[in-house]
Amino acid sequence: xxxxxxxxxxxxxxxxxxxxxxxxxxxxxxxxxxxxxxxxxxxxxxxxxxxxxxxxxxxxxxxxxxxxxxxxxxxxxxxxxxxxxxxxxxxxxxxxxxxxxxxxxxxxxxxxxxxxxxxxxxxxxxxxxxxxxxxxxxxxxxxxxxxxxxxxxxxxxxxxxxxxxxxxxxxxxxxxxxxxxxxxxxxxxxxxxxxxxxxxxxxxxxxxxxxxxxxxxxxxxxxxxxxxxxxxxxxxxxxxxxxxxxxxxxxxxxxxxxxxxxxxxxxxxxxxxxxxxxxxxxxxxxxxxxxxxxxxxxxxxxxxxxxxxxxxxxxxxxxxxxxxxxxxxxxxxxxxxxxxxxxxxxxxxxxxxxxxxxxxxxxxxxxxxxxxxxxxxxxxxxxxxxxxxxxxxxxxxxxxxxxxxxxxxxxxxxxxxxxxxxxxxxxxxxxxxxxxxxxxxxxxxxxxxxxxxxxxxxxxxxxxxxxxxxxxxxxxxxxxxx
Amino acid sequence: xxxxxxxxxxxxxxxxxxxxxxxxxxxxxxxxxxxxxxxxxxxxxxxxxxxxxxxxxxxxxxxxxxxxxxxxxxxxxxxxxxxxxxxxxxxxxxxxxxxxxxxxxxxxxxxxxxxxxxxxxxxxxxxxxxxxxxxxxxxxxxxxxxxxxxxxxxxxxxxxxxxxxxxxxxxxxxxxxxxxxxxxxxxxxxxxxxxxxxxxxxxxxxxxxxxxxxxxxxxxxxxxxxxxxxxxxxxxxxxxxxxxxxxxxxxxxxxxxxxxxxxxxxxxxxxxxxxxxxxxxxxxxxxxxxxxxxxxxxxxxxxxxxxxxxxxxxxxxxxxxxxxxxxxxxxxxxxxxxxxxxxxxxxxxxxxxxxxxxxxxxxxxxxxxxxxxxxxxxxxxxxxxxxxxxxxxxxxxxxxxxxxxxxxxxxxxxxxxxxxxxxxxxxxxxxxxxxxxxxxxxxxxxxxxxxxxxxxxxxxxxxxxxxxxxxxxxxxxxxxxx
Numbered sequence: 001x002x003x004x005x006x007x008x009x010x011x012x013x014x015x016x017x018x019x020x021x022x023x024x025x026x027x028x029x030x031x032x033x034x035x036x037x038x039x040x041x042x043x044x045x046x047x048x049x050x051x052x053x054x055x056x057x058x059x060x061x062x063x064x065x066x067x068x069x070x071x072x073x074x075x076x077x078x079x080x081x082x083x084x085x086x087x088x089x090x091x092x093x094x095x096x097x098x099x100x101x102x103x104x105x106x107x108x109x110x111x112x113x114x115x116x117x118x119x120x121x122x123x124x125x126x127x128x129x130x131x132x133x134x135x136x137x138x139x140x141x142x143x144x145x146x147x148x149x150x151x152x153x154x155x156x157x158x159x160x161x162x163x164x165x166x167x168x169x170x171x172x173x174x175x176x177x178x179x180x181x182x183x184x185x186x187x188x189x190x191x192x193x194x195x196x197x198x199x200x201x202x203x204x205x206x207x208x209x210x211x212x213x214x215x216x217x218x219x220x221x222x223x224x225x226x227x228x229x230x231x232x233x234x235x236x237x238x239x240x241x242x243x244x245x246x247x248x249x250x251x252x253x254x255x256x257x258x259x260x261x262x263x264x265x266x267x268x269x270x271x272x273x274x275x276x277x278x279x280x281x282x283x284x285x286x287x288x289x290x291x292x293x294x295x296x297x298x299x300x301x302x303x304x305x306x307x308x309x310x311x312x313x314x315x316x317x318x319x320x321x322x323x324x325x326x327x328x329x330x331x332x333x334x335x336x337x338x339x340x341x342x343x344x345x346x347x348x349x350x351x352x353x354x355x356x357x358x359x360x361x362x363x364x365x366x367x368x369x370x371x372x373x374x375x376x377x378x379x380x381x382x383x384x385x386x387x388x389x390x391x392x393x394x395x396x397x398x399x400x401x402x403x404x405x406x407x408x409x410x411x412x413x414x415x416x417x418x419x420x421x422x423x424x425x426x427x428x429x430x431x432x433x434x435x436x437x438x439x440x441x442x443x444x445x446x447x448x449x450x451x452x453x454x455x456x457x458x459x460x461x462x463x464x465x466x467x468x469x470x471x472x473x474x475x476x477x478x479x480x481x482x
Numbered sequence: 483x484x485x486x487x488x489x490x491x492x493x494x495x496x497x498x499x500x501x502x503x504x505x506x507x508x509x510x511x512x513x514x515x516x517x518x519x520x521x522x523x524x525x526x527x528x529x530x531x532x533x534x535x536x537x538x539x540x541x542x543x544x545x546x547x548x549x550x551x552x553x554x555x556x557x558x559x560x561x562x563x564x565x566x567x568x569x570x571x572x573x574x575x576x577x578x579x580x581x582x583x584x585x586x587x588x589x590x591x592x593x594x595x596x597x598x599x600x601x602x603x604x605x606x607x608x609x610x611x612x613x614x615x616x617x618x619x620x621x622x623x624x625x626x627x628x629x630x631x632x633x634x635x636x637x638x639x640x641x642x643x644x645x646x647x648x649x650x651x652x653x654x655x656x657x658x659x660x661x662x663x664x665x666x667x668x669x670x671x672x673x674x675x676x677x678x679x680x681x682x683x684x685x686x687x688x689x690x691x692x693x694x695x696x697x698x699x700x701x702x703x704x705x706x707x708x709x710x711x712x713x714x715x716x717x718x719x720x721x722x723x724x725x726x727x728x729x730x731x732x733x734x735x736x737x738x739x740x741x742x743x744x745x746x747x748x749x750x751x752x753x754x755x756x757x758x759x760x761x762x763x764x765x766x767x768x769x770x771x772x773x774x775x776x777x778x779x780x781x782x783x784x785x786x787x788x789x790x791x792x793x794x795x796x797x798x799x800x801x802x803x804x805x806x807x808x809x810x811x812x813x814x815x816x817x818x819x820x821x822x823x824x825x826x827x828x829x830x831x832x833x834x835x836x837x838x839x840x841x842x843x844x845x846x847x848x849x850x851x852x853x854x855x856x857x858x859x860x861x862x863x864x865x866x867x868x869x870x871x872x873x874x875x876x877x878x879x880x881x882x883x884x885x886x887x888x889x890x891x892x893x894x895x896x897x898x899x900x901x902x903x904x905x906x907x908x909x910x911x912x913x914x915x916x917x918x919x920x921x922x923x924x925x926x927x928x929x930x931x932x933x934x935x936x937x938x939x940x941x942x943x944x945x946x947x948x949x950x951x952x953x954x955x956x957x958x959x960x961x962x963x964x
């Protein structure tokens with residue numbers, strides 16, 4: 001190893017110490033770094049790029065269904081935050097307050113938005129007058145702040161995070177309710193097609209729903225340690241906010257009515273789920289569509305063949321650069337082996353190795369990050385090799401993640417079984433539940449599990465609530481959860 | 483006028499009461515709205531769309547020159563903000579401080595970023611170790627907050643605004659200095675090609691340079707009222723920050739050296755300059771590339787021909803929708819005249835009118851927003867008509883803006899002439915200046931003008947400083963400025 005080769009590899013094993021592995025994989029790969037503010041991270045170029053691509057993908061789907069992007073102020077006056085009581089109660093403990101500017105004390109405290117219902121709906125109440133103004137479907141891509149005191153974890157629990165917040169308004173309850181599947185399908189498709197992540201779509205229990213919502217829905221993931229984690233969500237707010245903020249309109253029949261509202265979000269937390277799900281002991285494995293660099297070319301020099309190798313490498317690069325995000329690693333003073341390890345750590349989907357033997361055979365050696373599979377490809381067909389390689393890699397990553405998720409869901413029909421499965425397998429326990437918050441809380445108390453969600457696709461079920469034995473209403477998913 | 487037709491047109495005339503006109507044009511067109519927080523506005527979809535396109539255009543140029551996007555925390559600990567004294571002095575009066583979270587007082591105040599030098603450079607000092615780590619060229623697209631007490635004006639002076647902040651680090655002064663023209667050219671091209679805005683590129687005087695910079699450069703505009711306004715800027719920070727933040731590296735010759743740094747930004751203020759420059763008494767005129775809706779189709783119905791008109795309109799829409807951002811305004815209960823006015827208020831580049839006569843002639847009437855010019859186009863060639871119309875509109879808007887800018891620059895060789903020109907013509911007075919801050923401040927005191935910048939393209943000049951009569955160093959641009 002040369003004197004320059006000072007990259008620190010990951011020491012922790014994913015299977016042994018997931019939490020330590022996760023942080024090492026993110027930081028040592030140059031995906032993120034910690035900052036001087038506790039609970040806030042720096043998104044390095046590969047992380048911010050992935051987020052930009054997620055924004056683009058979601059935004060393009062939003063546009064198709066008439067959702068438009070806006071930008072509202074990041075500060076919210078205290079009096080607005082206080083308008084919807086449930087909402088306030090949910091967020092007030094985590095609000096960061098601006099109380100001074102320059103050397104002057106403000107007369108009214110201003111909250112850094114933890115979410116923007118209150119500032120947006122104040123405007124909505126001014127803009128919405130008649131049924132002609134509905135539906136109104138506005139979205140924002142922005143940063144929000146929630147001063148949590150739990151142990152911070154990059155992406156998973158950070159005090160500042162980036163997200164979309166969609167806030168739509170409808171004339172009728174029916175219209176509002178049809179938006180749910182549209183939005184959850186968009187999120188689900190982006191998770192599958194870009195992040196290679198599966199999830200479980202379901203309804204939140206009353207105890208777990210959003211502060212201010214009538215009903216909440218979520219897509220839930222399971223992390224490698226078997227704990228569940230909430231992904232994108234959708235909230236049906238009914239008339240809770242429209243009544244608090246006086247969002248009224250004159251209907252076609254000339255009656256004044258309160259509007260119906262929904263909100264929905266996908267956050268940078270998904271980057272954490274992505275990194276956690278796909279990574280291995282060598283480092284990150286980034287899904288091809290979100291990879292800042294998709295293909296890294298590593299020249300393998302011998303004495304006196306630098307010019308020859310470089311010319312060949314340049315030819316390969318030129319044939320790929322218009323279609324892929326490709327880079328040549330021709331740094332001097334680093335061995336090929338060192339470079340291989342470094343790009344594996346960063347999770348670059350395909351590595352192309354080019355040495356004397358490849359040149360002689362008019363080919364190149366392509367190595368897939370997810371499987372380590374080596375493919376020798378003729379130069380003439382290398383674009384196709386890479387294209388298929390990336391596609392297959394995406395499919396493989398999704399299938400592997402889906403398999404893992406499925407392996408982490410177990411059905412219990414009795415409380416004994418519930419406890420046994422939870423202890424032995426962790427993950428999600430799908431169990432019949434009577435629908436009462438009391439049983440839910442008792443189960444939580446006794447097992448540390450909450451209801452992640454109640455899957456929308458309910459398999460036929462009968463049986464009795466695992467806790468109280470009364471007739472079950474749903475099969476609900478219980479899990480220890482981030 | 484029907485009962486629904488309640489849009490309020492602009493009452494103020496641009497030439498008579500620019501400031502009132504500006505606010506009416508922005509708000510009544512639905513481009514922005516005021517919010518419940520003083521000095522902060524809501525970007526409505528047409529405004530945020532324009533900003534997204536500007537981000538995309540700048541980002542794509544940044545990518546070509548190796549500038550990468552990142553995201554750093556929005557909060558900065560007080561101790562970091564204090565590290566560079568000049569910088570601190572410049573920003574501290576406008577900083578918004580977070581002092582409480584939930585119900586707890588923070589031990590250390592946190593500033594909402596007014597700009598991110600201090601938080602970024604703390605990380606830079608950790609990341610940069612050797613010449614191999616340089617150049618490092620990171621950018622952020624984010625929101626910043628400056629609690630100004632001057633009268634707020636949408637986009638032009640708002641307490642929160644959106645921008646890019648580029649922060650690059652180089653091993654040598656020479657390398658750092660070559661970045662200036664690269665960046666200023668990118669900004670200038672985007673202003674010209676997207677916003678149809680001309681500007682004057684020049685160096686800031688020492689009095690006006692950025693807090694912490696060695697030299698600052700800017701692109702300056704002139705607003706319709708003859709006042710200058712600063713656009714994008716570029717700062718050569720020399721080693722000021724690298725010394726304050728210990729950004730050191732081991733050079734090839736094994737010596738430890740301080741790095742050289744630059745910063746640069748374009749902000750949402752440009753949306754205000756754009757609206758102000760191009761708008762007229764009917765409302766906004768949005769440059770075609772930034773228009774959320776580029777083409778609005780207004781069907782003109784007669785009794786009993788709705789189906790016929792709608793079918794024809796649909797055909798025209800279908801032939802345009804893949805290439806342009808096009809919309810049909812088929813709202814009932816509004817007259818064509820009302821619709822024309824409303825879309826003119828919003829600044830939509832081209833209106834297509836389709837009535838019985840157009841259908842009979844297999845054509846459509848296309849009306850350009852900037853000139854009011856009507857073009858009848860056969861349906862077969864309408865894509866070409868629109869394409870050329872938008873292109874010509876952009877060129878015309880830029881030329882008109884350039885002509886206006888040129889008409890607002892006057893040369894003075896004596897102080898008498900300076901005062902006379904300023905009084906009679908406003909705008910920019912280009913005058914020989916000795917380079918001393920004293921003369922600059924005296925001129926400011928006596929005329930309310932500052933040096934906007936010292937154009938990089940200095941025409942041959944001689945003569946004496948208009949104020950002190952000593953040999954002039956530069957021709958500097960003086961103006962009353964926003």
